Amino acid sequence: MRLIINKVAIALSTFMAIIGLVFLGWILITLVSKGITSLTPYIFTHDLIDNGIRNLIWGQFVLSGLAAVIGIPIGIMAGIYLQEYGGHSKYSEFIRDLSDVMMSAPSIVIGTFIYAIIVVPMGHTNGWAGIAALCVMLLPIVVRTTDDMLSLVPIELREAGIAIGASKYHVTVNIILKAASSGIVTGLILAFARIVGETAPLLYTSGSSIYMETDLTQTFPSMTVSIYNLATMPDAKLVSLAWGAALVLTVVVLMLNILGRFMIKRSNN
Amino acid sequence: MEKLFQYLARASASFVLVILLSTVIILYINARPAIEEFGMHFIVDTRWAVDVPIEEVESSDKSSIPAVTTDSDTPQNHNISAIASDVKFSSINKQSAPLNIDDEFADMDEEVFVNEEFSTSLETNTKTVYGGAVPIIGSVFSIIIAMFFAVPVALGIAVFLSEIASERLSKPTSVAIELLAAIPSIIYGMWALFYFGPLISKYVGGHSVSLLVAGLVLGVMVIPFMAALSRDAINTTPDVLKESAYSMGATKFEVIKDIIFPYAKAGIVGSVIVSFGRGIGETMAVAFVIGGVFEFAGNITSPTNSIPVVLANNFSESSGMSMSVLYYLALILFVLSFTIIFLAKYFLLRRKAS
Numbered sequence: 001m002r003l004i005i006n007k008v009a010i011a012l013s014t015f016m017a018i019i020g021l022v023f024l025g026w027i028l029i030t031l032v033s034k035g036i037t038s039l040t041p042y043i044f045t046h047d048l049i050d051n052g053i054r055n056l057i058w059g060q061f062v063l064s065g066l067a068a069v070i071g072i073p074i075g076i077m078a079g080i081y082l083q084e085y086g087g088h089s090k091y092s093e094f095i096r097d098l099s100d101v102m103m104s105a106p107s108i109v110i111g112t113f114i115y116a117i118i119v120v121p122m123g124h125t126n127g128w129a130g131i132a133a134l135c136v137m138l139l140p141i142v143v144r145t146t147d148d149m150l151s152l153v154p155i156e157l158r159e160a161g162i163a164i165g166a167s168k169y170h171v172t173v174n175i176i177l178k179a180a181s182s183g184i185v186t187g188l189i190l191a192f193a194r195i196v197g198e199t200a201p202l203l204y205t206s207g208s209s210i211y212m213e214t215d216l217t218q219t220f221p222s223m224t225v226s227i228y229n230l231a232t233m234p235d236a237k238l239v240s241l242a243w244g245a246a247l248v249l250t251v252v253v254l255m256l257n258i259l260g261r262f263m264i265k266r267s268n269n
Numbered sequence: 270m271e272k273l274f275q276y277l278a279r280a281s282a283s284f285v286l287v288i289l290l291s292t293v294i295i296l297y298i299n300a301r302p303a304i305e306e307f308g309m310h311f312i313v314d315t316r317w318a319v320d321v322p323i324e325e326v327e328s329s330d331k332s333s334i335p336a337v338t339t340d341s342d343t344p345q346n347h348n349i350s351a352i353a354s355d356v357k358f359s360s361i362n363k364q365s366a367p368l369n370i371d372d373e374f375a376d377m378d379e380e381v382f383v384n385e386e387f388s389t390s391l392e393t394n395t396k397t398v399y400g401g402a403v404p405i406i407g408s409v410f411s412i413i414i415a416m417f418f419a420v421p422v423a424l425g426i427a428v429f430l431s432e433i434a435s436e437r438l439s440k441p442t443s444v445a446i447e448l449l450a451a452i453p454s455i456i457y458g459m460w461a462l463f464y465f466g467p468l469i470s471k472y473v474g475g476h477s478v479s480l481l482v483a484g485l486v487l488g489v490m491v492i493p494f495m496a497a498l499s500r501d502a503i504n505t506t507p508d509v510l511k512e513s514a515y516s517m518g519a520t521k522f523e524v525i526k527d528i529i530f531p532y533a534k535a536g537i538v539g540s541v542i543v544s545f546g547r548g549i550g551e552t553m554a555v556a557f558v559i560g561g562v563f564e565f566a567g568n569i570t571s572p573t574n575s576i577p578v579v580l581a582n583n584f585s586e587s588s589g590m591s592m593s594v595l596y597y598l599a600l601i602l603f604v605l606s607f608t609i610i611f612l613a614k615y616f617l618l619r620r621k622a623s
Contacts, residue, residue, distance in 0.1 A: 006520035010433055013525075016425020017434075020496065021442070023489050024449045027460045034463075077281035085278055095282055098289045104543070104610050105292070105603060106550025108577045112599045113292045115584065116299050125585075136292070139285055169274040190451075197453025200552035200577065204584045224455055228553065231459050239463075246456050257451045261444070 035247025038240045048210040048226060051237065053245045055212040059221030060249070063127065063206055064196045066216075067134035072188060075139050079146025084172050096147065099140035110136050111201040119205055127216030130206025134195045141194065145187030149180040182267035186260045193256035197249060199224035223249055296603060300596035307399060311597060314400025317563035318591070321398050399594040401576075401601065403563050407480065408575040408602075411555065412548045414484025415491060420541060422488075423495035427537075428525055430496070431503045443500070450493035458557035461486040466558050475570020476560065483559040483575070490554050491544040498543065502536025503529055539616040546609035550602060552577035576602045 046052025078095070086092030111133055118129040153176050161171035177184075202208075208225035209218070223245055230242035307314065426446065430439045465486060466477035473481065506529050514524045530537070560572020561582050576598050587595055 002520055002523070006522040009522035009525070013425045013428045014433060016422045017429035017442075020422040020426045020492050021445075024445075024493065026464075027452075027457065027489075028449075030460050030464055031456060074281045074284060077278045078285045081278035081282035085275060086282065092282070095286050099285065100614070101607055101610055102289045102292070104546050104550075104606060106552070106577060106606055108550065108552045108580050109296070109599045109603050109606075110292065112299075112580060112584065112596060113295050116295050116596075117291075136288060139288065143285055167271045169271045172274070193451060197451075197455070199453070199455045200581065203552075203581055224453065224553075227455055227459070228556070231462065231557070242459065246459055250452055250456055253451055253453060254448055257448055261447075 031243070031247055031250060034240065034243040038244035039247065043241065043244060047212050048221065051241060053223070053226075053241065053248065055209070055221040056223040056226050056245060057248065059127075059206075059209070059213065060196065060223035062216075063130045063202070063220060063222060064134055064192065064198075067131045067138055067195060068188075068192050070131065071135040071138040072142055075142025076146050076184070078139075078143045079150060080172060080177075082143070082147045083150035084168070084176070095143075099143045102136075103140040103144060106200075107137060107198055108200040108203075111203055111205055114201065114205045122217070125204060125207030125219045127206055127213070127218065127220035130202050130220055130222060131216070133201035133205045134198060137198060137201060138191055138195050141191040142188065145191065146180075146184055149183035149187065150176060152183065153179045182263060186263045186267070189256055189260040189263065193253050193260065196256065197224065197253045199228055203228070293603070296596055296600045300593060300600045302590060303399070303593035303597040306590065307594075307597075311399070311401050311594075312405060312601070313402050314398065315402040315565065316398050316400045317403060319398050320395040397590065399591070401594075401598055403565060404574045404576045404579045404598060405601065406565065407559065407573040408549055408577070408605075410573075411480055411484040411487055411559065411575055412545060414481060414569075415487035415548050416541070416545060418485055418488035419492050419495055419544065423492045423540075423544075424499060424537070426492070426496040427500040427503055428529075430500050432521065432525060432529070443497075446493045446500075447497050450497055453553075454490055454551055455553040457486055457490045457554040461489075461554065462557040465489075470570070473570060475568060476572055478558050478560040478572050479570045480559065480573050481569045483555045486554050486558055487548045487551060490551065491548050494547060495540050495544040498540030499533070499537045502533040502540060505536065506532045535616050539613050542609055542613040542616060546606050546613065549609065550577060550606050552581050556581050 043052040044054055044057070047055040082092045082095060086095075114129050114133040114136065118132055119125055122129070157175055157179060158171055161175045162168070166174070202222045202225050206222050206225070207219040208222040208229060209220055210226075211221070213220050227242045227245050227249070230238045230245070233239060233242075303311070430443055430446070434442065461482060462478075466479075466482045469475075469482050469485065470477040470479070475481070510528050510532065511524055514528050519527070555575055556578045559575055559578050561574055561578055562572050563574055564571070565573060580595055580599055580602075583591070584595055
């Protein structure tokens with residue numbers, strides 16, 4: 001009897017695992033088979049106004065790229081403060097708790113926040129608002145990663161640095177950051193991968209433009225928002241364009257993740 | 270240099286603090302008109318954008334008001350949802366309107382908009398009542414459906430990966446699961462809109478955009494995330510414990526049930542709570558398939574609404590009180606997710622302590 005129950009339970013667990021994997025495989029197969037048919041050289045060389053996705057790729061890259069350029073240094077510095085200067089003071093514990101909360105705050109709520117402070121004063125959706133929204137998403141992740149990675153660096157390294165007469169700044173930049181660099185870089189790649197695929201905070205901050213746009217004070221093209229808009233269109237051609245864009249987006253996000261994982265592996269060896 | 274560096278680090282930390290705190294404060298400031306207007310009653314009020322004569326509201330008990338004086342534009346909204354049935358139209362943003370969209374649809378959008386202005390400007394003796402009950406209930410129910418579906422599957426995957434599958438099988442599967450957790454949620458939404466929703470409506474009945482579909486999609490979306498987290502929790506069980514149970518003749522199922530689950534309980538519960546938090550704030554996967562109508566889902570297969578979807582669909586067309594109401598909803602969502610994170614931390618911390 002016990003053996004039968006055992007068999008049944010194991011079969012059940014395997015079955016559940018198969019169900020889950022089937023669903024996930026189904027999604028991927030759908031995505032690839034629908035997306036690949038619309039991936040032609042044409043869509044990479046034309047803007048959305050001419051049924052291409054060039055401006056969307058550009059827009060998503062600029063929005064998330066600039067968000068990373070602005071957010072990462074601030075986040076790393078804040079992480080350094082928490083670990084090297086703040087320690088376990090009430091102030092830094094409070095910042096830690098707060099960034100934990102923000103890390104899992106619904107992304108759409110961050111969109112409403114940026115809408116109130118940037119879009120309303122400027123009067124229309126614009127690129128900077130999109131960047132700010134992604135930046136607010138990114139900051140807590142970077143702070144958390146840096147904080148965690150620095151805490152793994154053994155205290156002896158710090159003591160050794162100070163013992164040979166290096167200033168705290170030198171110790172931090174030349175010894176501790178170096179020791180923690182691979183972990184931090186991995187965290188940054190994964191954080192970047194997360195904001196690249198974000199839609200909700202961009203919906204009414206950057207909006208999405210169908211033209212090539214270089215002025216960040218104007219409504220800016222965004223790939224994810226456009227996918228959302230296109231997929232709900234009644235026109236089959238636009239829907240298939242949305243699938244193509246979705247495939248491109250997914251491939252980029254997965255590549256970033258694989259890159260991050262590869263770095264973890266390399267640093268473990 | 271030394272001083273400058275310290276100063277910069279401190280400034281950055283304070284900057285992060287200010288940004289994060291101001292999120293809450295800005296939400297509250299913007300939501301205040303709605304909070305003052307509707308108070309806590311908002312949470313249980315099922316009416317959305319319904320015009321009610323002012324005297325009635327002030328004199329009588331709110332719950333006794335029949336919700337008959339429906340605003341002229343609400344049925345229109347529903348009509349559009351009905352017309353667009355599968356292709357959920359109400360979400361299309363203003364700025365995308367010129368893009369190949371049928372003129373007919375564009376006109377309708379305008380018509381709705383004009384109607385709204387019309388009714389608020391002329392009928393001065395009524396006021397528009399907003400209640401958040403429909404999206405709040407929609408959010409809660411969709412996440413509950415999601416959890417009913419996701420918890421067994423995710424636990425099955427976690428147990429399978431850590432205890433049943435051979436090393437050769439479990440390694441690549443683990444990586445695949447983790448990668449799937451990284452797929453943007455909008456992909457899940459698209460898949461559900463075009464494939465999963467129609468499938469469900471074919472076999473279960475009802476609409477292809479419904480509470481059930483939304484819940485199941487949420488479930489599918491959080492499965493990889495939950496599976497990866499609970500697998501990590503299960504893997505923390507010391508081998509010594511498992512081996513001693515096996516040596517006493519326990520079957521694999523008994524080891525899983527009596528050794529692994531009790532040991533990893535806090536971690537597993539934590540992973541479920543974290544997934545819950547992630548699911549309840551999820552916008553894109555749900556926005557495609559929940560329907561976006563302000564009606565209770567009388568049936569599990571009827572369309573309804575959830576807080577993030579309301580925010581996503583209505584934000585760019587709102588102003589004044591209707592905007593403030595949306596901020597109120599955002600604040601409620603934030604408080605919900607805050608509570609969930611707090612619970613998760615409590616469970617995870619207790620695991621560390623024990």
